[in-house]
Amino acid sequence: MKNTVKFVKSQALLVLITFVIAGIGLYVFMPKFKEYQEIKKEIEAQNQRITVLTRKLNDLSSLSEKELEDNVDLSLKSVPAEKDFYVVVKNIKNIFGQEGILLSAFQFTVGEISTQSAKKAASDLPEFFGVSLSFSGPVDKTERAISRLENSLPLLSIDLLKLTSEYSSSSGQLGNYTGSMNLKSYFALLPKTLGAIDKELPKISSPQKKQLEELSAYEYYSTEEEFPTEGIAVGRENPFPVY
Amino acid sequence: MKEINLIDSQKKKLFGFYRQVKLFRTFVIFLNLVLVLVMGIFLLIYSGSTKKFKNNEFKITALKTEIGKFNKEESYLATIDNRLSKIDGIFKTRTSQTDFLTKVKELFVEGYSFSSLEINNQKQAKITGSCLDNQCLSLLYSKAEELKEKKSFSGFVFGSISRNLKNPFEIGISLKD
Numbered sequence: 572m573k574n575t576v577k578f579v580k581s582q583a584l585l586v587l588i589t590f591v592i593a594g595i596g597l598y599v600f601m602p603k604f605k606e607y608q609e610i611k612k613e614i615e616a617q618n619q620r621i622t623v624l625t626r627k628l629n630d631l632s633s634l635s636e637k638e639l640e641d642n643v644d645l646s647l648k649s650v651p652a653e654k655d656f657y658v659v660v661k662n663i664k665n666i667f668g669q670e671g672i673l674l675s676a677f678q679f680t681v682g683e684i685s686t687q688s689a690k691k692a693a694s695d696l697p698e699f700f701g702v703s704l705s706f707s708g709p710v711d712k713t714e715r716a717i718s719r720l721e722n723s724l725p726l727l728s729i730d731l732l733k734l735t736s737e738y739s740s741s742s743g744q745l746g747n748y749t750g751s752m753n754l755k756s757y758f759a760l761l762p763k764t765l766g767a768i769d770k771e772l773p774k775i776s777s778p779q780k781k782q783l784e785e786l787s788a789y790e791y792y793s794t795e796e797e798f799p800t801e802g803i804a805v806g807r808e809n810p811f812p813v814y
Numbered sequence: 815m816k817e818i819n820l821i822d823s824q825k826k827k828l829f830g831f832y833r834q835v836k837l838f839r840t841f842v843i844f845l846n847l848v849l850v851l852v853m854g855i856f857l858l859i860y861s862g863s864t865k866k867f868k869n870n871e872f873k874i875t876a877l878k879t880e881i882g883k884f885n886k887e888e889s890y891l892a893t894i895d896n897r898l899s900k901i902d903g904i905f906k907t908r909t910s911q912t913d914f915l916t917k918v919k920e921l922f923v924e925g926y927s928f929s930s931l932e933i934n935n936q937k938q939a940k941i942t943g944s945c946l947d948n949q950c951l952s953l954l955y956s957k958a959e960e961l962k963e964k965k966s967f968s969g970f971v972f973g974s975i976s977r978n979l980k981n982p983f984e985i986g987i988s989l990k991d
Binding site: 585586592595603613614617618620621627628636640642646647650696697714717726730732733734735736759761768772773779786 | 845853933
């Protein structure tokens with residue numbers, strides 16, 4: 572007992588230093604250690620974000636603006652952002668006229684106006700408006716017109732086709748027919764957001780590229796030919812014209 | 815020769831005690847040194863990590879600023895992606911009436927003329943037509959058999975065959991692709 576007391580007394584400073592070091596370790600370093608673990612996790616997440624962002628930046632830098640503009644133009648011609656029924660009418664009239672088919676009547680089911688239909692934009696399937704046509708002409712020309720309609724932009728689908736013979740022909744099956752057609756012309760509102768900045772860029776796959784190539788060969792009735800934007804005087808008259 | 819230890823047992827005990835104290839002190843000093851070293855290394859790692867964290871934050875901000883410059887391209891790409899999914903949806907549900915009509919026309923043999931034809935988006939067709947004579951009717955029937963064997967259509971029904979003065983044989987046919 573005497574020895575133990577003597578021992579403790581002689582080592583008091585050392586014991587104190589040990590306790591101080593252990594105390595610092597417990598009270599200062601333990602919370603720091605927890606903090607360090609959290610920082611480590613965050614650094615891991617940051618590294619992943621940096622990888623994604625770097626890849627995204629590289630992808631964006633490698634994009635051709637011209638190609639993108641062309642593809643946006645083509646894809647918007649295929650599925651317009653709104654009910655562009657003027658283009659649809661002109662396209663149908665143009666095709667039927669060129670094929671020599673008399674378009675006797677057409678009817679649009681325009682439905683809700685775009686501000687209302689905007690509420691339905693969440694769906695993956697595009698919206699559509701109905702078009703009904705009545706026509707008359709030979710079957711072979713009707714067939715060509717149908718084929719051209721199916722290969723024209725904006726994209727439409729033929730839901731119902733009816734052909735009725737105008738008169739009984741004993742000379743063959745390709746006489747004159749009257750017909751009607753129910754079509755769906757598609758449109759879809761544009762996405763409102765681009766998504767998170769650290770979200771990967773959408774990739775255009777090779778089948779999608781092929782699809783775009785196919786669509787570029789589709790017929791499109793351009794309204795720009797009808798309404799030229801150049802050469803129209805806008806604003807005040809120039810007081811110092813160059814002659 | 816016998817050896818005699820001249821150190822008495824009391825002192826021997828004391829020497830043993832001092833040796834133990836020395837050992838203990840060495841151990842505690844070593845332990846303290848290790849603890850300090852570990853804490854020092856940890857401090858270095860910790861400050862390195864906080865520095866890396868700050869650097870990464872800076873890097874992310876810089877990358878976001880750079881990406882922000884390509885806002886136009888990104889919006890174009892988002893539009894294309896959105897349209898392509900819609901186009902894909904259309905092509906998945908759309909049935910080509912041109913292809914179906916071409917297949918239906920294979921049925922129209924010499925002498926047969928159709929008076930009405932109705933095709934819907936389920937690729938179903940209802941055809942009413944007439945044959946002028948027995949030969950045409952026979953040809954039509956063999957053609958139907960041929961197409962059925964070729965599995966051109968999944969459903970093939972000859973609905974009715976009637977006869978009157980104007981149209982010798984009037985035939986109703988239902989088809990499904």
